[in-house]
Structure formats: structure tokens, C-alpha cells
Amino acid sequence: MSYKTVHAQSIQDPQTFWGEEAKHIHWEKPFDTVLDYSKPPFAHWFKGGLTNLCYNAVDRHLAQRGDQIALVAVSTETDIEKAYTFKELHAEVNRMAAILKANGVGKGDRVLIYMPMIAEASFAMLACARIGAIHSVVFGGFASHSLASRIEDATPKMIITAEAGMRGGKAVPYKPLLDEAIALSSYKPAKVLIVNRGLSEFVMVDGRDLDYTAERLAHLHAEVPVEWVDATHTSYILYTSGTTGKPKGVQRDTGGYAVALSSAMRLIFCGKPGETMFTTSDIGWVVGHSFIIYGPLINGTATIMYEGTPLRPDGGIWWSLVEKYKVSVMFSAPTAIRVLKKQDPAFLTKYDLSSLRTLFLAGEPLDEPTATWIHEAIGKPVVDNYWQTETGWPILAIQRGIEVMPHKFGSPGLPVFGYNMKLLDEATGEELGPDQKGVVAIEGPLPPGCMQTVWGDDARYVKTYWSTIPGKLIYSTFDWGIKDKDGYYFILGRTDDVINVAGHRLGTREIEESISSHANISEVAVVGIEDKLKGQVAIGFAIPKDASNVANLEAELMKTVDSQLGAVARPARVYIVTALPKTRSGKIVRRALQAVAEGRDPGDISTMEDQTVLAHIKTVIQESAKKA
Ligand code: ATP
Ligand code: MG
DSSP states (O other), rough: OOHHHHHHHHHOOHHHHHHGGGGSSSSOOSSOEEEEEEEEEEEEEEETTTOOOHHHGGGGGGHHTTSSSEEEETTTTTTTTEEEHHHHHHHHHHHHHHHHHHOOOOOTTEEEOOOOHHHHHHHHHHHHHHHOEEEEEEEOOOOOHHHHHHHHHHHSEEEEEEEEETTEEEEEEOOHHHHHHHHHHHOSSEEEEEEEOOOOOOOOOOTEEEEEHHHHHHEEEEEEOOOOOOSSEEHHHHOOOOOOSSOOOEESHHHHHHHHHHHHHHHHHHHTSSSEEEEOSSSHHHIIIIIIHHHHHTTTTEEEEEETTTTTTOHHHHHHHHTTTTTTEEEEHHHHHHHTTTOTTTTHHOOTTTOOOEEEESOOOHHHHHHHHHHHHHSSSSSEEOTTTSEEEEEEOOTTTTTOOOOOOTTTBBEEETTTEEOOOOOOOOOOOTOOOEEEESSSSSSSOOOOEEETEEEEEHHHHHHSSSEEEEEEEEEEEETTTTEEEEEEEEEGGGEETTEEOHHHHHHHHHTSTTTTTTEEEEEEEEEETTTEEEEEEEEEETTTSSSTTHHHHHHHHHHOOOGGGGGEEEEOOOOOOBBTTTTBBBHHHHHHHTTTTOOOOTSSSSSHHHHHHHHHHHHHHHOO
């Protein structure tokens, strides 16, 4: 079947389409209806069906591949590398589930997981799923303030943590941050379970804190029955990255999610049972939930969890893992590839990459120079895909499992099956034609796997996502884009980042793409700032590859933009900087750059990776003003 036929069927007859897809997972009891959309925009998938995420990810594979590897936990920080077969993973998850149960955690209770990328974190997630508890993984890099607000929002009965993470060879204490967060929070968890890695000193709180090693030993032979839950049972809460402001607590179901991930693994990522997938993200992000843990495992595909940077011990480390574990599917982010881009490509080609079929990238716009660089370095297809924490799996992608379709540089591809995509004029809500710029929207019902609601706040869900296009109940992605005559989408930036220069509407992405085509640029961000004459002007912040060769760089970059986009898109300034402000998931925080460039306070920057970067940007702007 062609992509066109499959996509059309998924939209016109979702009951049949998803009814068929649902056969790929285990149902303890069949569902009553495929889709109940009687209360839009709330879509209920596979209601009445009983299933379990952990069963689908682990137990179901025991008979056929119990002795095959399910999980490899690699840490280049502690030099620990350990593989678990499905049987071993099953045993560990049962132990963890028994600990949860023994401490009063049951179906529907929340468990907050604040952990580094160690195997125990995946045991914790799967154990929650096993007993019907709702996990909320909080990225291990967050400090106490961000953590406290998530504890208050999710009100977990138990928190699972490690005493420390490790980054760049240094221990990063977690336990004191967690203690601080609990002190800050008005809600207090009853129990805290600590995996002691022996990396840093910490204090146990009497009556509250539990030692994982001791608890595990006490439950070494535990067998915890799977809790069969309704397909609509909430499996987890996950907060968005906070690139645009306060993170939103995305609430996800069970059955729809399992089905969507199974479909995505087969039809988009083309990972086969018995193979290995390596997703370089973190379990604190949605990519980690869907394609480090649940997606591969549900599919019977082994997964690699990686703790460490892409550059330690050297820039070849990820590719050495591809060789060692015969990885067939790899999934990373443009931001990680830009880090590698500063390295000699020889590091990548040193290894036998013959098992690898495809490299998938998502999370941010993939600029052409980065895509070309990595494609040439590894000699494999590079597939961009576009989605959000809210959707849980790709919205736009080349769906190679359905049909081998041509790529277009700069485009994540075509609407994924199940997504009824619309490109709309934000002001009128009218649907736009080819090559017109507008907001990327999705007509309901959202397909299986997408968010059910904002945790504890249905009204906020409807107001935030479904009420922004005049006169229409339609889901807004808050991203701006265009669609070409072949139906390929191009993401031009966030709707908030659209610049209006003397009446011309420009996506920051277009200008960034142009600047990054200059041979000496490794990374760039463009923002619009207020201008008395033109309404707004574009300002660029660019990181050079070779910092010793920047004397005429700004002028050259302006010329590049002039020749590619026209003078109207030319930034008023392009500052040459050494770093850009990013969230901990590696996304550029343009609103903070804009605030600094306009001389305003950047507001809440607690989800930002390195708080000193903004000071650097400020200095560059000030120094350059002095020179002028
Ligand atoms: P918040 O919603 O809290 O501001 P966030 O939007 O960064 O944070 P995520 O859900 O992690 O949180 O990111 C989804 C967004 O990332 C998309 O809406 C889009 O802006 C961007 N994005 C993801 N993948 C791509 C891609 N392939 N190309 C372009 N942009 C992408
Ligand atoms: Mg978002």
C-alpha cells in the first residue's frame, strides 16, 4: 500500500485502521470500542480493553526471547556496562515492583523518578507500569526549584532517586537537591528510595528514606502480578521542556500509547524484534520514554541506555557502541550532532557501522549543513522527524516502513498516519495553500498515544491547545510552517518567534538556516526584537567553528542572508558568541535571547542548562555597543 492510501485510511476510517494496529500488542481483555470521541477534544482510545505497558514491554517476550538482550546500560562516566536479558530485566522489574508495593504504592498512585541514566531508572519506570502506578520522570539535571514544583504538581507517594549522577567525570549530587526540593514543596512524599552508586556522601532521613540495595535483597525472588488496567488508565505524567515558558504536565494513557509506539517502531523507525536500537536522549524527556524504554521493548527490540557525553572518552564513543551492539536504528538530536560536528569525522568512521540502517533526528529544526555533514560522515540515511512531548510520537516523518519516499532537505516529511494535519492562517483560521506560511495544527481526534489532558487540569488543556484558532476546535502545535505542493511540511520556528519586519512575516528558522550555510558557522539563533521604525528587526547570535577567523564574519553573514533571502530578512546585527542559552534538553531558548537583546529581564530560566551563558551574551552585546 502507498503512503497516501495508508494515511487517508487512518484519517477517514480510524476505527478500522487503529483496530488493525491494535492487534500488534497484547490485550488481556479486548476493547469495546476503538475510539470514543463523544466529548471532543478528549479522545478515548480502546476503552474497555485491559492491557499493561510493562507486560507488553517485558513479559510478553519471555517465551520467545527470554535469553536475548533487552537492555544495555552503558556509562562512560563510571565505566560500568551491563546487559540484561529479557528474563533478567523481568526479574529486576519484579523486585522493584515489590518494593513499591511493600511501601504502599498501588494503582493510580504517583511515583516521581529523579534519576540519572542508569538501569535502575528503567526498572523503576517499568515497575510503576506493572502495578498501574503513574510515573513522573523528572530530568536528573534539574535543580531543587524545578523539582519542587513538579513534586507539588504530581504529589507522588514515593520518589525514586540516586545519590548522584555523573557528568564529564564529576559526580553531580542528586540527593541533597531532592532533600531541598522536598523542603521547598508544600507536599511531602511518604518514602524516598535511593540507589546508592557510591559516588557521593549523603544523609538518610529516618523513617522516610530507603536503601535500594537492601530493599532489593529483601525482594530478590519477588513475583509481582501484572495489574491489568483499562486502556485509558494514565501511565505517566511528563512535563514539557519549558522552552517557551512554564512546563505543562502532559498526561498519557496506556493502551493507545502502546499501540502508537508499536506502530511507530514498525512503520517509521523500522526496528525489528531481536535487533538493537540506540536512542541517545534521556529518560527525562519524551524521546526517552517512547524510544529508550517503551517503544523498542514493546517491539521486542533491545535498547541502549547511555550515561555520558558524546565526546568522552572521545568523539567516537557512540559509534563504537553501534559496532559493539550491532545497532540497527539510532535516534539522536540535531544539538548532539552539532557537538560532534566540531570533531574530526574520522572518529565516526573508525567503527564498523554496517549494522546501522538509519539515523533519526528530532527535537529541533535540522539544518541542512548539519544533516549533510552527518550523512556524509556515516554514509547512512538521516531522517528528521517532528513531534512534541504532547504527542508522544512523531507527527511528521518519512514513513519508510510504509513506503520508501524521497526526502527533502529541511523538511521532517509528511503527516504521520493518524494525524489529520492542517496548515492554518492564525488570524482567520482559514486553511492555507502550498507555500503559504501558517500555524501547524491537528484536527481532532488526536491519534492514540497523544496526551489525554494536562495533569489535573482539563480546562487548561482545552484552553492552551484547542482554543487558539478562531472559530475552530483544533489542536495547535504552536509551531509555524509551510507545506509545499507535494504535502511536505517545513517547520519555520515557534509561532511566538515569528518576526514581523516592515510588514513581512519571517520565521526565525529561515534566517538561521541561511546564516548556518556559511562555512564558518557551527550554530546560530535568531530572534526578533522591537524596532521603532520597522516594528521588529532580526538579531542573530552565531557560534563560529573557527573563532580565530571572525574579523569580517558579521558582514559576510549579512551578505549571505541578503543573497539567499533578500535584504528584508537581513538581521540588524549578528553577534559572534561562544555559547547559546539552551534548555537541559538542548533546545535554544530564544525568548531569553530576545529579552537580553531588548535589555529586559529573561524571566524564569530555571530549565536552562547553563545560567552563565546569558551573562556572556550580555557582555558581547555591551562590548559591541562600546565599539560602535
Ligand atoms: P515547552 O512546550 O514547554 O515550551 P518544548 O516545546 O521545547 O517546551 P518539547 O515537547 O520537548 O518541548 O518540544 C517540542 C517542540 O520542539 C516542537 O513543538 C518544535 O517546536 C520543536 N521540534 C521538535 N522536533 C522538531 C523538528 N524535527 N524540526 C523542527 N522543530 C522540532
Ligand atoms: Mg512545546
